[in-house]
Amino acid sequence: MRAVVFDNYGTFPSLAEVPRPRPGPGEVLLRVAGAGACHSDVSVYRHFEEGQPGAQKPPFVLGHENAGWVEELGQGVTHVDVGGAYLVYGPVGCGHCRKCARGQDTYCENVATMPYLAVGLGRNGGMADYMVAPAHHLVPLGDADPVLAAPLADAGLTPYHAVKQALPHLAGGGRHALVIGLGGLGQIAVQILTALTGATVIATDTKPDARARAERHGARTVAPGEHQAEEIRELTGGRGVDAAFDFVGVTPTISTAAATMAQGSRLTVVGIAGGTHEWSFFTSPYESYVTSTYWGTVEDLWEVVDMFRAGQIAPEVERYGMDDALEAYRKLEAGELSGRAVVVPNDS
Template identity: 75%
Template sequence: MHAVVFEQYQTFPVLTEVEKPVPGPGEVLLRVAGAGACHSDVAVYREFREGQPGAQVPGFVLGHENSGWVEAVGDGVSGFTEGDAYLVYGPVGCGHCSYCSKGQDTYCENAATNPYAAIGLGRDGGMAEYVTVPARNLVPLGDADPIAAAPLSDAALTPYHAIKAALPNLAGGGRHVLVVGLGGLGQIAVQILTALTGATVIATDTKQDAMERAAARGAVTVPAGPDQAAAIRELTGGKGVDAAFDFVGATPTIATAKASMAIGGRLTVVGIAGGTVEWNFFSTPYESTITNTYWGTIEDLHEVVAMYRAGQIEPDVERFALRDALEAYRKLEAGELSGRAVVVPTL
């Protein structure tokens, strides 16, 4: 079968022929419906070096945002019907530590000794015609479109987990929330916040078209610039936002979000651009929090799918055939995509 393979560090992936996988004990073979192309994939093949913390050992098939139809099951697996559609929970932990027992494999206590981080991150992923998945990692989609759903396993799960943790800050009237960065995750974050809270959603990005899409979803937008934080605070009546989510994670974006915070506010840095933040007692709102989150739990993903099936969230998707998957990654790197690139092997 054809697949997009990460062959060596700091090298663009290749589209090549690999053997069709066979499901092992406890696994399900999926015929891939869609596989999302994510900036984390770019980091895997562009940024990481051998031995660096977080680096995944090549070679393997990329693709950690996956959906598909059941093709076959391995030994010990029951309860799955051929042809049914599922979304894939990507993280794979040790399966027996306290975090994995809660379905939060992203925080596995044995991550340093696990053979890989996730499906598509160290283990063969879904940028192929078929992928094998632990049965535990499958979330049913019912009659929902599995192709459009593929990005939900990261681009929706990641903001959902971060937002869910911050909901106490947004409970009550007159609350304000800030979304920094309106790419795939930020656009879905606006939708999740609108569905789950009554807060005024303020959104900002350097791209005008991204802000227009967020505005169409109910956000109040603020353009980037030297007076950005002041403009955000003005929208809150001067008190600042009760929660903020930075989906970029660069030093300037963290600084903007931090400067926009209210007393007791919560800033969650979700983007992994490697930014740093300075803390000072007199320049930080009292009892405010700066924290971070990574991906989410499988319980969260079930809830994300429920929102998707209810029509509360819908990712912006640009579809590519598998033969054009490398072009999808090229456009992702060049910033030429207006939605999430989803590779569809059946096209």
């Protein structure tokens, strides 16, 4: 079968023929409907080196945002419908620690002993005609389009988990939320905040078209510039935002968010770009804090699918056939995508 393979550190992936996988005990084989291309994939093959923390040993098939139709059941699987459409929860933990028992594979306590982090991150993913996944990691899609749903496995789940953790800060009238970075995750974050809270959503990005898309989802936007933080604070009446979500994660964006925070607020850094933040008792608002989240839980993904099926969130998708999968990654690296690139190996 065809697959997009991460062959070696520092090298662009290849489109190759690989053996069709077989499901083991507790696993299923899916015919892939859609696989999202994510900036995390670019980090995997461009920025990590062997032995570096977080590096995943090649070779393996990329693709950690996956949806498809169940083709075959492994031994012991009884609760999954053959032919049914499912979204795949990406993180794969040890399965027996306290975190994994709660569906928090992304925070597995034994991650250091695991040979991979997730499907598509150390373990063969879904950027292929077929993929294998743990059966208990499947979320049923019903009659929802699995191609449109594929990005929800990360671009929907990650912002949803971050927003859900911050909801106590956004409960009540007169609240404000800030979204920095309006790529695939940031755009869905705006939609989630609009659907789940009554907060005024403020959003910013360097790209005018990204800001325009956020405005269509109900956000008030601010352009970058020397007085960006002051303009954001003006929209809050000078008080500052109650919750901020930085989907970039470089030092300047973290600093911008920190400069807009209200007392008792929460700044969540979601983007994994290695930025740092300097704290001071005299400059940080009282009882405000900076934190991070990573991906989300299986339970969260069920709730994301509920929102998708209810029409509350809708990823903007650019479809690519398997023959054009590498072009999707080229455009992703070059910043030429306006939506989420989803590779569609099988038409139906």
